Amino acid sequence: MDFHTAAKYASLLSKDYAEDIFRLLVNYQAISASEVATRLNLHIKTAQDFLESLEGLGIVSKEEVLEKKRPYYRYVLKQTRLTIDIDLDQVKREPTQSSLSSHIREREGAGARFTVARNEDYITSVTIWTGKGRDMEERKIKLTTPQGRFLYHLPFPKAEPLTIDEIMQKAGIDESLAPEILDMVQLLEKYNVIESVPQV
Protein backbone atom coordinates (compact mmCIF):
# COMPACT_ATOMS: atom_id res chain seq x y z
CA MET A 1 0.00 0.00 0.00
CA ASP A 2 1.35 3.43 -0.86
CA PHE A 3 1.35 6.39 1.53
CA HIS A 4 -1.44 8.16 -0.29
CA THR A 5 -3.87 5.24 0.01
CA ALA A 6 -2.87 4.65 3.64
CA ALA A 7 -3.58 8.31 4.36
CA LYS A 8 -7.09 7.94 2.90
CA TYR A 9 -7.69 4.86 5.07
CA ALA A 10 -6.46 6.68 8.15
CA SER A 11 -8.54 9.75 7.38
CA LEU A 12 -11.73 7.68 7.10
CA LEU A 13 -11.01 5.61 10.19
CA SER A 14 -10.38 8.74 12.24
CA LYS A 15 -13.97 10.00 11.79
CA ASP A 16 -16.09 9.93 14.97
CA TYR A 17 -18.82 7.95 13.24
CA ALA A 18 -16.54 5.50 11.39
CA GLU A 19 -16.96 2.66 13.87
CA ASP A 20 -20.77 3.05 13.85
CA ILE A 21 -20.95 2.95 10.05
CA PHE A 22 -18.69 -0.10 9.93
CA ARG A 23 -20.91 -1.75 12.56
CA LEU A 24 -23.92 -1.19 10.27
CA LEU A 25 -22.03 -2.41 7.20
CA VAL A 26 -20.89 -5.60 8.89
CA ASN A 27 -24.34 -6.38 10.29
CA TYR A 28 -26.48 -5.44 7.30
CA GLN A 29 -26.40 -7.36 4.08
CA ALA A 30 -26.74 -4.10 2.14
CA ILE A 31 -27.47 -0.58 3.29
CA SER A 32 -28.15 2.74 1.62
CA ALA A 33 -26.73 6.14 2.56
CA SER A 34 -30.12 7.43 3.72
CA GLU A 35 -30.58 4.37 5.95
CA VAL A 36 -27.18 4.94 7.51
CA ALA A 37 -27.90 8.66 7.96
CA THR A 38 -31.25 8.15 9.67
CA ARG A 39 -29.95 5.26 11.77
CA LEU A 40 -26.95 7.24 13.07
CA ASN A 41 -28.50 10.69 13.00
CA LEU A 42 -25.99 12.00 10.44
CA HIS A 43 -26.53 14.30 7.50
CA ILE A 44 -27.20 12.30 4.39
CA LYS A 45 -24.27 14.00 2.61
CA THR A 46 -21.89 12.90 5.39
CA ALA A 47 -23.03 9.28 5.14
CA GLN A 48 -22.97 9.38 1.35
CA ASP A 49 -19.41 10.78 1.20
CA PHE A 50 -18.11 8.22 3.69
CA LEU A 51 -19.62 5.28 1.82
CA GLU A 52 -18.39 6.61 -1.52
CA SER A 53 -14.87 6.91 -0.12
CA LEU A 54 -15.05 3.31 1.13
CA GLU A 55 -16.17 2.27 -2.29
CA GLY A 56 -13.27 4.16 -3.84
CA LEU A 57 -10.87 2.20 -1.65
CA GLY A 58 -12.55 -1.10 -2.56
CA ILE A 59 -13.80 -1.83 0.95
CA VAL A 60 -17.47 -1.83 -0.11
CA SER A 61 -19.21 -2.37 -3.38
CA LYS A 62 -22.32 -0.55 -4.48
CA GLU A 63 -25.26 -1.63 -6.52
CA GLU A 64 -27.84 0.59 -8.10
CA VAL A 65 -31.42 -0.06 -7.01
CA LEU A 66 -34.35 1.07 -9.08
CA GLU A 67 -37.64 1.53 -7.31
CA LYS A 68 -40.54 3.81 -8.09
CA LYS A 69 -38.64 6.87 -7.10
CA ARG A 70 -35.27 7.86 -8.56
CA PRO A 71 -32.44 5.27 -8.45
CA TYR A 72 -30.12 5.05 -5.46
CA TYR A 73 -27.21 2.89 -4.26
CA ARG A 74 -27.02 0.17 -1.67
CA TYR A 75 -23.60 -0.59 -0.25
CA VAL A 76 -22.28 -4.07 0.60
CA LEU A 77 -19.16 -4.73 2.68
CA LYS A 78 -16.56 -6.66 0.64
CA GLN A 79 -14.06 -7.51 3.38
CA THR A 80 -14.24 -7.82 7.15
CA ARG A 81 -10.56 -7.18 7.83
CA LEU A 82 -8.78 -3.91 7.11
CA THR A 83 -5.00 -3.87 7.00
CA ILE A 84 -2.80 -0.82 6.59
CA ASP A 85 0.55 -2.07 5.38
CA ILE A 86 3.20 0.42 4.30
CA ASP A 87 6.64 -0.54 3.14
CA LEU A 88 8.84 2.37 4.27
CA ASP A 89 11.67 1.21 2.04
CA GLN A 90 9.73 2.58 -0.91
CA VAL A 91 10.35 6.17 0.31
CA LYS A 92 14.02 5.59 1.15
CA ARG A 93 16.38 7.50 -1.11
CA GLU A 94 19.02 4.99 -2.06
CA PRO A 95 22.11 6.88 -3.17
CA THR A 96 23.19 6.15 -6.68
CA GLN A 97 26.65 6.65 -8.07
CA SER A 98 25.41 9.58 -10.16
CA SER A 99 23.76 11.32 -7.21
CA LEU A 100 26.95 11.08 -5.16
CA SER A 101 29.15 12.27 -7.99
CA SER A 102 27.25 15.51 -8.51
CA HIS A 103 29.58 18.54 -8.06
CA ILE A 104 28.20 21.05 -5.60
CA ARG A 105 29.10 24.19 -3.67
CA GLU A 106 27.34 26.97 -1.81
CA ARG A 107 25.44 29.33 -4.11
CA GLU A 108 26.73 32.90 -4.19
CA GLY A 109 24.48 35.36 -2.39
CA ALA A 110 22.36 32.55 -0.98
CA GLY A 111 21.39 34.79 1.92
CA ALA A 112 21.33 31.85 4.30
CA ARG A 113 22.55 32.18 7.87
CA PHE A 114 24.54 29.31 9.30
CA THR A 115 24.76 28.61 13.02
CA VAL A 116 27.94 26.90 14.08
CA ALA A 117 28.12 24.51 17.04
CA ARG A 118 29.98 26.07 19.94
CA ASN A 119 32.46 23.31 20.59
CA GLU A 120 32.53 21.20 17.46
CA ASP A 121 33.24 21.68 13.78
CA TYR A 122 29.75 21.40 12.40
CA ILE A 123 26.75 23.55 11.59
CA THR A 124 23.68 23.11 13.76
CA SER A 125 21.11 24.95 11.66
CA VAL A 126 20.56 26.92 8.49
CA THR A 127 18.19 29.86 8.45
CA ILE A 128 16.76 30.82 5.09
CA TRP A 129 14.12 33.21 3.80
CA THR A 130 11.21 31.72 1.90
CA GLY A 131 8.45 33.47 -0.06
CA LYS A 132 8.54 36.86 -1.73
CA GLY A 133 7.89 40.46 -0.78
CA ARG A 134 5.74 40.92 2.31
CA ASP A 135 5.04 37.18 2.46
CA MET A 136 8.71 36.46 3.09
CA GLU A 137 9.22 34.28 6.14
CA GLU A 138 12.22 33.06 8.04
CA ARG A 139 12.64 29.30 8.12
CA LYS A 140 15.12 27.55 10.34
CA ILE A 141 16.26 24.06 9.36
CA LYS A 142 17.88 22.05 12.14
CA LEU A 143 20.52 19.64 10.95
CA THR A 144 21.66 16.25 12.18
CA THR A 145 25.33 16.07 13.19
CA PRO A 146 26.43 14.30 9.94
CA GLN A 147 24.48 16.87 7.89
CA GLY A 148 26.11 19.68 9.90
CA ARG A 149 29.58 18.23 9.34
CA PHE A 150 28.86 17.90 5.62
CA LEU A 151 27.73 21.52 5.37
CA TYR A 152 30.81 22.64 7.31
CA HIS A 153 32.98 21.19 4.56
CA LEU A 154 30.86 22.34 1.63
CA PRO A 155 32.95 24.47 -0.79
CA PHE A 156 32.36 28.20 -0.63
CA PRO A 157 30.66 30.12 -3.45
CA LYS A 158 33.07 30.53 -6.36
CA ALA A 159 35.41 27.91 -4.87
CA GLU A 160 36.18 24.73 -6.81
CA PRO A 161 33.08 22.52 -6.45
CA LEU A 162 33.46 19.02 -5.01
CA THR A 163 31.39 15.89 -5.43
CA ILE A 164 29.05 14.89 -2.61
CA ASP A 165 31.18 11.80 -2.16
CA GLU A 166 34.38 13.87 -1.78
CA ILE A 167 32.78 16.22 0.74
CA MET A 168 31.53 13.23 2.75
CA GLN A 169 35.06 11.84 2.83
CA LYS A 170 36.49 15.22 3.89
CA ALA A 171 33.93 15.47 6.66
CA GLY A 172 34.53 11.86 7.73
CA ILE A 173 30.92 10.81 7.14
CA ASP A 174 30.15 7.12 6.71
CA GLU A 175 28.61 6.03 3.39
CA SER A 176 25.61 4.54 5.16
CA LEU A 177 24.55 8.09 6.05
CA ALA A 178 24.36 9.13 2.39
CA PRO A 179 20.51 9.14 2.26
CA GLU A 180 20.22 11.85 4.94
CA ILE A 181 22.98 13.88 3.29
CA LEU A 182 21.25 13.66 -0.09
CA ASP A 183 17.98 14.68 1.50
CA MET A 184 19.57 17.82 2.94
CA VAL A 185 21.38 18.62 -0.32
CA GLN A 186 18.12 18.35 -2.27
CA LEU A 187 16.33 20.58 0.23
CA LEU A 188 19.05 23.24 0.17
CA GLU A 189 19.19 23.08 -3.62
CA LYS A 190 15.47 23.75 -3.64
CA TYR A 191 16.02 26.84 -1.48
CA ASN A 192 18.98 28.01 -3.60
CA VAL A 193 21.53 27.60 -0.83
CA ILE A 194 23.50 24.90 -2.68
CA GLU A 195 24.16 24.84 -6.40
CA SER A 196 25.04 21.94 -8.64
CA VAL A 197 27.87 22.78 -10.99
CA PRO A 198 27.86 20.77 -14.21
CA GLN A 199 31.31 19.47 -15.11
CA VAL A 200 32.49 19.73 -18.68
Place this chain on the structure above:
Amino acid sequence: MSLVRKLKPDRNFTGVLVTLSILPIFGLTSLIFGISTGMYTLVGMVGLFGIYYLYGFIRTGNIAQLVICLYTAFFGYILFVAAGTGKESPFERIEFGLAYFLGLIFFGIVIIYLALTRKLKWRGREVFELAAEPIEDIGNGYTSRPRPVGKVDYSPQQMRSFARFCSRHLIALPYLTSKNVTLVPVKMGDEYGRLLGLSGDYRDATWVNFDVDGEVSVHIAQKDYLDYRQPLAFDQLCTSLGQVFIDFFGLYNKGEGVRAIDRMDELKIAFFS
Protein backbone atom coordinates in the same frame (compact mmCIF):
# COMPACT_ATOMS: atom_id res chain seq x y z
CA MET B 1 57.06 43.74 1.82
CA SER B 2 54.22 45.42 -0.05
CA LEU B 3 52.83 48.58 1.51
CA VAL B 4 49.78 48.66 -0.74
CA ARG B 5 46.84 48.63 1.64
CA LYS B 6 43.99 46.28 0.89
CA LEU B 7 41.87 47.54 3.76
CA LYS B 8 39.96 50.78 3.48
CA PRO B 9 41.43 53.68 5.46
CA ASP B 10 40.50 53.48 9.12
CA ARG B 11 37.75 55.92 9.95
CA ASN B 12 36.72 54.25 13.17
CA PHE B 13 36.41 57.01 15.73
CA THR B 14 35.13 54.89 18.62
CA GLY B 15 38.38 54.57 20.55
CA VAL B 16 39.13 58.30 20.50
CA LEU B 17 35.50 59.17 21.11
CA VAL B 18 35.35 57.13 24.30
CA THR B 19 38.42 58.92 25.67
CA LEU B 20 37.32 62.36 24.49
CA SER B 21 33.89 61.94 26.06
CA ILE B 22 35.57 62.67 29.40
CA LEU B 23 36.05 66.34 28.45
CA PRO B 24 32.42 67.42 27.87
CA ILE B 25 31.29 65.45 30.92
CA PHE B 26 33.91 67.21 33.03
CA GLY B 27 32.95 70.59 31.54
CA LEU B 28 29.23 70.09 32.10
CA THR B 29 29.50 68.85 35.68
CA SER B 30 31.87 71.75 36.50
CA LEU B 31 29.45 74.24 35.00
CA ILE B 32 26.44 72.85 36.82
CA PHE B 33 27.90 71.76 40.17
CA GLY B 34 31.16 73.69 40.40
CA ILE B 35 34.79 72.87 39.62
CA SER B 36 35.28 70.70 42.70
CA THR B 37 32.43 68.33 41.77
CA GLY B 38 33.66 68.40 38.18
CA MET B 39 37.09 67.27 39.36
CA TYR B 40 35.62 64.45 41.43
CA THR B 41 33.56 63.36 38.40
CA LEU B 42 36.78 63.40 36.39
CA VAL B 43 38.44 61.26 39.07
CA GLY B 44 35.53 58.81 38.77
CA MET B 45 35.86 58.59 35.00
CA VAL B 46 39.63 58.22 35.12
CA GLY B 47 39.05 55.50 37.72
CA LEU B 48 36.70 53.68 35.33
CA PHE B 49 39.35 53.83 32.64
CA GLY B 50 41.83 52.46 35.16
CA ILE B 51 39.54 49.54 35.96
CA TYR B 52 39.03 48.89 32.24
CA TYR B 53 42.79 48.76 31.62
CA LEU B 54 43.32 46.60 34.70
CA TYR B 55 40.74 44.19 33.31
CA GLY B 56 42.48 44.43 29.93
CA PHE B 57 45.75 43.45 31.60
CA ILE B 58 44.14 40.53 33.44
CA ARG B 59 42.38 39.34 30.28
CA THR B 60 45.35 39.70 27.91
CA GLY B 61 48.49 39.74 30.05
CA ASN B 62 49.65 42.76 28.03
CA ILE B 63 51.99 44.78 30.26
CA ALA B 64 51.23 48.04 28.43
CA GLN B 65 47.64 47.81 29.69
CA LEU B 66 48.99 47.67 33.24
CA VAL B 67 51.12 50.76 32.60
CA ILE B 68 48.05 52.70 31.46
CA CYS B 69 46.21 51.42 34.51
CA LEU B 70 49.00 52.69 36.78
CA TYR B 71 49.00 56.01 34.95
CA THR B 72 45.25 56.43 35.47
CA ALA B 73 45.74 55.57 39.16
CA PHE B 74 48.45 58.24 39.43
CA PHE B 75 46.49 60.80 37.45
CA GLY B 76 43.30 60.03 39.36
CA TYR B 77 45.10 60.47 42.70
CA ILE B 78 46.57 63.83 41.61
CA LEU B 79 43.13 64.99 40.49
CA PHE B 80 41.63 63.79 43.76
CA VAL B 81 44.15 65.78 45.77
CA ALA B 82 43.65 68.82 43.54
CA ALA B 83 39.88 68.57 43.90
CA GLY B 84 40.17 68.66 47.69
CA THR B 85 42.18 71.90 47.83
CA GLY B 86 39.16 74.09 47.07
CA LYS B 87 39.91 77.48 45.52
CA GLU B 88 43.60 77.38 46.42
CA SER B 89 45.72 76.21 43.46
CA PRO B 90 47.42 72.89 44.37
CA PHE B 91 50.40 73.83 42.21
CA GLU B 92 51.39 76.48 44.75
CA ARG B 93 52.62 73.58 46.91
CA ILE B 94 56.07 72.59 45.64
CA GLU B 95 55.59 68.90 46.59
CA PHE B 96 52.39 68.64 44.58
CA GLY B 97 53.90 70.38 41.56
CA LEU B 98 56.99 68.13 41.68
CA ALA B 99 54.99 64.93 42.04
CA TYR B 100 52.69 65.97 39.20
CA PHE B 101 55.38 66.99 36.71
CA LEU B 102 57.78 64.13 37.49
CA GLY B 103 54.93 61.61 37.22
CA LEU B 104 53.77 63.21 34.01
CA ILE B 105 57.27 63.08 32.51
CA PHE B 106 57.77 59.44 33.58
CA PHE B 107 54.43 58.15 32.34
CA GLY B 108 54.59 60.41 29.28
CA ILE B 109 57.89 58.89 28.16
CA VAL B 110 56.79 55.34 28.95
CA ILE B 111 53.45 55.71 27.16
CA ILE B 112 55.04 57.35 24.10
CA TYR B 113 57.56 54.49 23.99
CA LEU B 114 54.75 51.92 24.22
CA ALA B 115 52.82 53.72 21.50
CA LEU B 116 55.79 54.03 19.14
CA THR B 117 56.75 50.39 19.60
CA ARG B 118 53.07 49.42 19.04
CA LYS B 119 52.94 47.49 22.30
CA LEU B 120 49.60 49.12 23.07
CA LYS B 121 48.18 48.49 19.64
CA TRP B 122 45.54 45.89 18.87
CA ARG B 123 46.84 44.16 15.76
CA GLY B 124 43.58 43.34 13.98
CA ARG B 125 44.34 45.53 10.96
CA GLU B 126 47.81 44.02 10.58
CA VAL B 127 46.33 40.52 10.68
CA PHE B 128 43.72 41.38 8.03
CA GLU B 129 46.33 43.07 5.82
CA LEU B 130 48.63 40.07 6.08
CA ALA B 131 45.76 37.74 5.22
CA ALA B 132 44.89 39.79 2.14
CA GLU B 133 48.49 40.21 0.98
CA PRO B 134 48.68 37.11 -1.28
CA ILE B 135 45.13 37.46 -2.61
CA GLU B 136 44.94 38.89 -6.09
CA ASP B 137 41.67 37.33 -7.28
CA ILE B 138 38.49 39.31 -6.97
CA GLY B 139 35.17 37.58 -6.75
CA ASN B 140 33.26 38.02 -3.53
CA GLY B 141 31.56 34.73 -2.67
CA TYR B 142 31.02 35.73 0.95
CA THR B 143 29.36 33.22 3.24
CA SER B 144 28.80 33.25 6.96
CA ARG B 145 30.00 29.64 7.16
CA PRO B 146 33.40 28.90 8.69
CA ARG B 147 35.98 27.29 6.46
CA PRO B 148 38.17 24.36 7.46
CA VAL B 149 41.64 25.40 6.28
CA GLY B 150 43.87 22.58 7.34
CA LYS B 151 45.33 20.53 10.09
CA VAL B 152 48.36 21.15 12.26
CA ASP B 153 50.24 18.99 14.72
CA TYR B 154 50.40 20.41 18.19
CA SER B 155 49.47 19.58 21.74
CA PRO B 156 46.67 21.46 23.49
CA GLN B 157 49.32 22.87 25.84
CA GLN B 158 51.27 24.32 22.91
CA MET B 159 48.10 25.82 21.54
CA ARG B 160 47.15 27.44 24.83
CA SER B 161 50.64 28.84 25.13
CA PHE B 162 50.33 30.32 21.63
CA ALA B 163 46.95 31.78 22.57
CA ARG B 164 48.59 33.52 25.54
CA PHE B 165 51.28 34.85 23.20
CA CYS B 166 48.61 36.23 20.86
CA SER B 167 46.75 37.96 23.68
CA ARG B 168 49.92 39.29 25.34
CA HIS B 169 50.86 40.99 22.07
CA LEU B 170 47.27 42.00 21.28
CA ILE B 171 47.30 39.97 18.05
CA ALA B 172 44.01 38.33 18.95
CA LEU B 173 41.76 37.83 21.92
CA PRO B 174 41.62 34.14 22.85
CA TYR B 175 38.50 32.27 23.94
CA LEU B 176 39.35 28.91 25.46
CA THR B 177 37.06 25.92 25.91
CA SER B 178 37.89 22.31 26.68
CA LYS B 179 37.86 21.46 22.95
CA ASN B 180 38.81 24.67 21.21
CA VAL B 181 41.13 27.61 21.22
CA THR B 182 39.46 30.41 19.29
CA LEU B 183 41.47 33.51 18.40
CA VAL B 184 39.56 36.68 17.58
CA PRO B 185 41.64 39.45 15.92
CA VAL B 186 40.60 42.85 17.26
CA LYS B 187 41.07 46.14 15.42
CA MET B 188 41.88 49.36 17.25
CA GLY B 189 38.65 51.03 18.30
CA ASP B 190 36.83 47.70 18.60
CA GLU B 191 38.70 46.65 21.73
CA TYR B 192 36.28 48.27 24.20
CA GLY B 193 33.26 46.44 22.83
CA ARG B 194 35.08 43.15 22.45
CA LEU B 195 36.77 43.19 25.88
CA LEU B 196 33.65 44.33 27.71
CA GLY B 197 31.47 41.84 25.84
CA LEU B 198 29.37 44.58 24.22
CA SER B 199 30.09 43.45 20.66
CA GLY B 200 27.95 40.31 20.88
CA ASP B 201 28.97 36.68 20.68
CA TYR B 202 32.56 36.19 19.61
CA ARG B 203 31.40 33.38 17.29
CA ASP B 204 29.81 36.07 15.12
CA ALA B 205 33.11 37.94 14.84
CA THR B 206 36.11 37.00 12.72
CA TRP B 207 37.98 34.11 14.27
CA VAL B 208 40.48 31.36 13.74
CA ASN B 209 39.71 28.20 15.61
CA PHE B 210 42.12 25.40 16.59
CA ASP B 211 40.38 22.31 17.92
CA VAL B 212 41.80 19.46 19.98
CA ASP B 213 42.24 17.29 16.88
CA GLY B 214 44.40 19.89 15.19
CA GLU B 215 41.73 21.07 12.75
CA VAL B 216 41.99 24.75 11.92
CA SER B 217 38.92 26.62 10.75
CA VAL B 218 38.31 30.24 9.92
CA HIS B 219 35.31 32.50 10.01
CA ILE B 220 35.33 36.05 8.64
CA ALA B 221 32.61 38.42 9.75
CA GLN B 222 30.85 40.30 6.97
CA LYS B 223 31.74 43.63 8.62
CA ASP B 224 35.44 42.78 8.35
CA TYR B 225 35.11 41.49 4.80
CA LEU B 226 33.41 44.71 3.73
CA ASP B 227 36.33 46.60 5.23
CA TYR B 228 38.48 45.49 2.28
CA ARG B 229 38.63 47.89 -0.64
CA GLN B 230 37.78 45.13 -3.11
CA PRO B 231 35.67 41.98 -2.88
CA LEU B 232 38.62 39.61 -2.54
CA ALA B 233 38.13 35.93 -3.36
CA PHE B 234 36.57 34.86 -0.11
CA ASP B 235 37.64 31.26 -0.24
CA GLN B 236 41.29 32.25 -0.62
CA LEU B 237 41.01 34.98 1.99
CA CYS B 238 39.79 32.51 4.61
CA THR B 239 42.58 30.09 3.78
CA SER B 240 45.11 32.91 3.93
CA LEU B 241 43.87 34.18 7.31
CA GLY B 242 44.16 30.66 8.71
CA GLN B 243 47.63 30.40 7.20
CA VAL B 244 48.72 33.66 8.88
CA PHE B 245 47.96 32.16 12.28
CA ILE B 246 49.43 28.78 11.34
CA ASP B 247 52.64 30.61 10.32
CA PHE B 248 52.62 32.64 13.53
CA PHE B 249 52.16 29.45 15.48
CA GLY B 250 55.06 27.85 13.65
CA LEU B 251 57.30 30.82 14.43
CA TYR B 252 56.20 30.89 18.06
CA ASN B 253 56.82 27.17 18.38
CA LYS B 254 60.39 27.64 17.18
CA GLY B 255 60.86 30.37 19.78
CA GLU B 256 60.75 33.05 17.08
CA GLY B 257 57.49 34.70 18.06
CA VAL B 258 59.17 38.06 17.69
CA ARG B 259 59.38 37.43 13.93
CA ALA B 260 55.59 37.36 13.83
CA ILE B 261 55.54 40.76 15.54
CA ASP B 262 58.16 41.99 13.06
CA ARG B 263 55.99 40.90 10.12
CA MET B 264 53.16 43.02 11.47
CA ASP B 265 55.42 45.97 12.31
CA GLU B 266 56.77 45.97 8.75
CA LEU B 267 53.31 46.90 7.53
CA LYS B 268 53.80 50.25 9.29
CA ILE B 269 50.16 50.70 10.12
CA ALA B 270 49.50 53.85 12.16
CA PHE B 271 49.28 53.35 15.91
CA PHE B 272 45.66 54.48 16.29
CA SER B 273 44.55 52.50 13.23
